[in-house]
Amino acid sequence: MIAALITLGILALIFGAILGYSAIRFKVEADPLVEQIDAILPQTQCGQCGYPGCKPYAEAIANGDEINKCPPGGEATIKHLADLMGVEPKPLDGAHGTEDVKKVAYIREAECIGCTKCIQACPVDAIIGASKQMHTVIVDECTGCDLCVAPCPVDCIDMVPVKETPTNWQWKLAKNAGGTVGDINIKELS
Amino acid sequence: MGVFEPNSQSIPDWDDIFTQLSNGQMADFPGGIHPPQAKELSNTIPIITPNLPDALYIPIKQHSGVVGNISVKIGEHVKKGQALTQSSHPFSVPVHASTSGTITNIIEHPSAHASGLPETSLELIPDGLDTWHLLPVITDYQSTPPMVLLERISQAGISGLGGAGFPTYIKTNTQKPVECIIINGIECEPYISSDDRIMREHALQIKQGIDILCHITQAKRVIVAVEDNKPEAYKSLAQACINDERILMASVPTKYPAGGEKQLIQVLTGFEVPNGGLPIDLGILMYNVGTCFAIADAVLYGKALTQRVVTLTGKALAKPQNVWALLGTPIAYLLAHAGYDSNKQKRQKVIMGGPMMGFTVLNDTVPVVKITNCLLVPEQDELPDIDDEKPCIRCGVCADACPAGLLPQQLYWYSKAKELGKAQDYHIHDCIECGACAYVCPSEIPLVQYYRQTKAAIRQEAENKAKSDKAKERFEARQARLLADKKAREEKHKKAAEARKAAMENKGNDAKDKIAAALARAKAKRAAAKAAQDNQQDDAN
Numbered sequence: 097m098i099a100a101l102i103t104l105g106i107l108a109l110i111f112g113a114i115l116g117y118s119a120i121r122f123k124v125e126a127d128p129l130v131e132q133i134d135a136i137l138p139q140t141q142c143g144q145c146g147y148p149g150c151k152p153y154a155e156a157i158a159n160g161d162e163i164n165k166c167p168p169g170g171e172a173t174i175k176h177l178a179d180l181m182g183v184e185p186k187p188l189d190g191a192h193g194t195e196d197v198k199k200v201a202y203i204r205e206a207e208c209i210g211c212t213k214c215i216q217a218c219p220v221d222a223i224i225g226a227s228k229q230m231h232t233v234i235v236d237e238c239t240g241c242d243l244c245v246a247p248c249p250v251d252c253i254d255m256v257p258v259k260e261t262p263t264n265w266q267w268k269l270a271k272n273a274g275g276t277v278g279d280i281n282i283k284e285l286s
Numbered sequence: 287m288g289v290f291e292p293n294s295q296s297i298p299d300w301d302d303i304f305t306q307l308s309n310g311q312m313a314d315f316p317g318g319i320h321p322p323q324a325k326e327l328s329n330t331i332p333i334i335t336p337n338l339p340d341a342l343y344i345p346i347k348q349h350s351g352v353v354g355n356i357s358v359k360i361g362e363h364v365k366k367g368q369a370l371t372q373s374s375h376p377f378s379v380p381v382h383a384s385t386s387g388t389i390t391n392i393i394e395h396p397s398a399h400a401s402g403l404p405e406t407s408l409e410l411i412p413d414g415l416d417t418w419h420l421l422p423v424i425t426d427y428q429s430t431p432p433m434v435l436l437e438r439i440s441q442a443g444i445s446g447l448g449g450a451g452f453p454t455y456i457k458t459n460t461q462k463p464v465e466c467i468i469i470n471g472i473e474c475e476p477y478i479s480s481d482d483r484i485m486r487e488h489a490l491q492i493k494q495g496i497d498i499l500c501h502i503t504q505a506k507r508v509i510v511a512v513e514d515n516k517p518e519a520y521k522s523l524a525q526a527c528i529n530d531e532r533i534l535m536a537s538v539p540t541k542y543p544a545g546g547e548k549q550l551i552q553v554l555t556g557f558e559v560p561n562g563g564l565p566i567d568l569g570i571l572m573y574n575v576g577t578c579f580a581i582a583d584a585v586l587y588g589k590a591l592t593q594r595v596v597t598l599t600g601k602a603l604a605k606p607q608n609v610w611a612l613l614g615t616p617i618a619y620l621l622a623h624a625g626y627d628s629n630k631q632k633r634q635k636v637i638m639g640g641p642m643m644g645f646t647v648l649n650d651t652v653p654v655v656k657i658t659n660c661l662l663v664p665e666q667d668e669l670p671d672i673d674d675e676k677p678c679i680r681c682g683v684c685a686d687a688c689p690a691g692l693l694p695q696q697l698y699w700y701s702k703a704k705e706l707g708k709a710q711d712y713h714i715h716d717c718i719e720c721g722a723c724a725y726v727c728p729s730e731i732p733l734v735q736y737y738r739q740t741k742a743a744i745r746q747e748a749e750n751k752a753k754s755d756k757a758k759e760r761f762e763a764r765q766a767r768l769l770a771d772k773k774a775r776e777e778k779h780k781k782a783a784e785a786r787k788a789a790m791e792n793k794g795n796d797a798k799d800k801i802a803a804a805l806a807r808a809k810a811k812r813a814a815a816k817a818a819q820d821n822q823q824d825d826a827n
Contacts, residue, residue: 139754141761149761172747175704220760239757265401266742 129158136176138169141219142241144193149219157181164188168240170195199255200238201245205230207252214244214253298555298568300465300507307509307536313556315549317689318541319722321476321642323515328599328606329479333487335610336623342384342410342614343395343653344370349445349453351377356408362389365419367590369441370408379443379453382590383419384612387412398638398655402648410614420588427585432502435585442584443591443656448545448574449643451657454581457571464503465569468554469496469578471512471519472538472545475640478660480595481575483608485512485519488579489526495578498585500532503571508533509554515540542642543720547572549689561716576659596620596658600637601665602630611654617661618650630665637662641669642721676729684723684733690716694723694733701736706744714740 133154140150145165147153157163163177164186171188178185188195203214203223210228222238225231245253258264306312347353354373358364364383371380383389390411394404424430424438440455448470469492473481485492496508510527512520514537527533538544538553548559550572557568565572576594583589596611604625611620617636628634637644638652640660662669684694692713700709717737724733 134758137754138750139757139761141757150758172704219764220757221764222760237756237760239753260401260403262397262399262401262403262405264746265399265403266739266746 130154132180133157133177136169136173136180137166138173138239140168140239140241142168142239142243144168146192162186162189165192167193167195198258199240200235200258201233201240201242202254202256203231203233204252204254205232207250209250211249213247213249217243217247219243298465298557300569303555304507304534307534307554312536312538312553315544315552315689316691317685317687317722318543318549319687319725320540321542321725323540324477324599325479325482325515327477327601328597328608329482331607333483333595333608333610336620338385338412338414338416339612339615339619340411341390341616342387342412342612343393343407343616343651344381344384344410344614345395345397345405345407345653345655346371346381347405348381348443348613348656349379349451351375351379351445351453351456353406354378354380356392356406358389358408360389360391363387363413364389364410365417367421367588367592368419369443369590377453377456379440379445379455380590381613382443382592383410384592384614385410385412386415386417396649396652398647398652398658400645402652407614407653418589421584421590423588424585427498428501435498435502438584439581441590442580444577444580444584445591445656446574447576447580447594447656447659449639449657449659454573454577458499458502460503460566460571462566463569464505464566464571466507466509466571467496467499467503467505468550468565468570468572469508469510469575470545470547470550470572471510471516471523471575472550473516474513474540474542474545475642475660476542477599477662478597478640479599480597480608480659482516482519483597484579484595485516485575486522489519489522491582492523492575492578493526493530494582494586495573495580496527496533498581499571499573499578505571506532509536510534511536511538511550511554513538513540513544542722543689543718546689546718546720548718561713591656594654594656594658596654597660598624598663599660600663601668602627602663611658613655614653616651616653617647620654620661621650621663626663631663632666635664637664637669642725643719675731678729678731681728683726683728687722687726689720689722690718692717697740698731698733698736701740704740704743706740706747709740710744714744717741 130151131154134151137150137154143149144167145153147156153161153165157177163181163183164174166173167188174185174188201223208225208230210225210230212225212227212231214231215223215225219241220237220239222234223231223244224234240255242255245255346356352373352375354371354375356370357372358370363386364370365386366383368383369380370383370389373380387410389408391409393407393409395407395409396402397405399405421438421441424435427435436455436459439458440453444454445451446454446457471481471485473479496510499505500508508530510523510533512523512535514520520535520537524535527535536554538550543549544553547565551565551568551570552558555568555570559565560567580591580594584591591613593610593612595608597608598620599606603621604627607624609620609623617638621636634650636647636650638647638658638661639645641662641664644660644662678695678698680695682695685692688694696712697709697714697717700706700712701714714737719734719738721734724731727733
């Protein structure tokens with residue numbers, strides 16, 4: 097009886113020690129949830145979700161907010177968030193906007209008065225210019241967040257859809273305007 | 287998961303392979319199909335050179351890679367073979383004037399792409415003289431350094447004429463040792479016979495191209511592979527290569543898609559190109575026969591790539607044939623040349639490329655480009671349109687047909703469900719889009735279209751991810767900068783406030799002194815006045 101107790105006790109100590117050691121030795125530096133969510137969000141910093149940026153929304157999701165408030169990310173982002181959070185994907189919440197084609201800001205340069213208001217509004221420093229000098233948008237850096245449009249006192253900023261080129265064009269499935277496109281069924285050929 | 291066991295050896299034993307091949311022993315690739323050939327429509331008559339068209343539309347991007355800058359002006363007269371674009375970028379090759387004439391415009395012209403979206407093109411009105419601007423001829427290529435020859439191949443604008451349009455000089459300029467060059471004369475896709483005709487008629491010049499490639503790469507061995515449904519082409523190439531010890535002719539059994547780069551390597555060597563790797567990882571470079579012809583043209587005759595053989599075929603054409611088409615020729619011109627009868631089609635339909643991998647062009651002004659090997663104009667009912675797809679019945683025939691050993695059915699489900707990650711797990715990027723799965727599918731599901739869409743979506747998602755990462759970085763950098771600015775400003779304010787306070791204190795002391803001095807002065811004055819009064823009183827007393 098006592099021998100058994102001692103044996104089990106010693107075993108418990110040994111395994112405890114092993115477990116304790118491996119917990120320290122093989123510690124996994126887990127990516128904090130907020131960081132993971134933030135990595136999925138499109139980083140437009142547009143605030144359409146009602147939070148002042150992507151990181152705050154990521155924090156809100158981590159604390160249990162809905163995952164369907166991000167219009168720029170759209171369905172794809174919701175799907176990824178659902179996967180990560182282990183919840184069912186939901187359709188985009190219309191109250192925060194709808195998924196739109198990708199756009200970038202364009203400054204009508206002749207009308208720009210050089211007030212720098214848009215530069216201050218741009219969350220990703222994609223507008224260059226100086227006081228009383230013409231401003232312009234760096235197209236490659238613009239996330240299309242829309243935040244520069246409202247502050248402009250002369251309304252010279254347009255959001256223009258990104259032009260479709262053969263490089264970014266998407267294959268459409270069989271029945272499109274031009275009829276069938278792509279591979280053709282030749283099995284009935286005699 | 288449909289992936290074949292890699293060959294136990296990682297490096298091919300070429301002596302062994304050559305012995306086996308010369309004994310007629312060949313390996314095979316998985317899957318494949320035997321569609322009706324329909325090559326006899328166009329392969330019986332020699333290649334014809336049509337008259338000059340009224341106008342040419344030369345897109346400035348005709349290869350995969352980077353576009354060069356336009357180096358001619360509107361109104362400028364150019365000669366045939368003169369470069370129209372230039373670039374210092376290594377992934378760029380120039381395009382050339384296809385005939386002599388005047389550049390009349392730089393326009394956005396419908397592209398030879400499934401989208402038909404406009405691309406920057408040069409409009410060239412021929413002067414009818416077709417005068418050449420020849421590059422210096424290099425006859426003695428054997429004593430010319432390889433770099434000079436590579437430079438010439440790049441200058442001449444040669445990109446792979448087999449289909450992908452990858453710049454030839456980049457492929458050839460490899461740092462890895464080249465053991466064997468494979469010349470691809472398979473042309474496995476139904477209807478197309480442009481390679482067949484060029485092999486029959488220009489075998490000697492193809493051989494010259496092979497010699498140049500051997501000199502550049504120092505390859506000791508060459509396999510010339512021709513499908514066994516083209517005996518004439520095989521014979522004329524064998525004749526041309528008869529006295530060359532390095533060259534082995536191989537007659538490959540007809541099966542679609544034996545002409546795919548990876549499939550052909552598997553048939554000839556038994557080795558699979560590693561996942562994500564290139565043929566050069568096995569010491570192999572592969573060239574299309576048309577590319578060899580163009581290389582000889584560029585080096586030995588000083589001619590840039592200005593034309594290519596295009597098969598004009600289909601039962602809606604009165605005279606199906608192969609033509610030497612100038613790059614930039616609108617397809618409408620070639621179809622008229624071949625006697626296109628629109629009454630034979632209910633709805634106008636022209637396919638660029640073959641019936642398996644080609645695409646329907648949306649506009650008949652689309653030009654012939656470097657990768658255009660065929661224009662197929664089917665009669666009504668010759669190639670029926672795809673009916674509405676029916677549900678997948680999970681029969682698995684597609685998996686048996688897939689030459690890449692993938693699971694088309696799984697890829698289809700994941701594509702349909704937009705499960706991009708899963709599609710990648712099932713190696714969607716190893717799909718060569720040959721269309722064998724769609725061909726055998728009893729439910730007539732346009733499988734390849736799903737894969738193309740999914741591949742595009744995967745690329746798009748990767749781009750979006752890269753963009754959002756960059757945006758995040760910029761946003762965080764901005765936040766950090768604003769915070770630093772704010773801190774600096776607060777620091778400045780604090781310092782200013784302290785300075786003011788200190789100044790105030792100093793000033794305060796001054797003021798006190800002044801007040802005290804004033805008080806003292808007033809006191810002294812009062813005292814003086816009092817003393818004076820006292821004196822007066824004393825005097826009065």
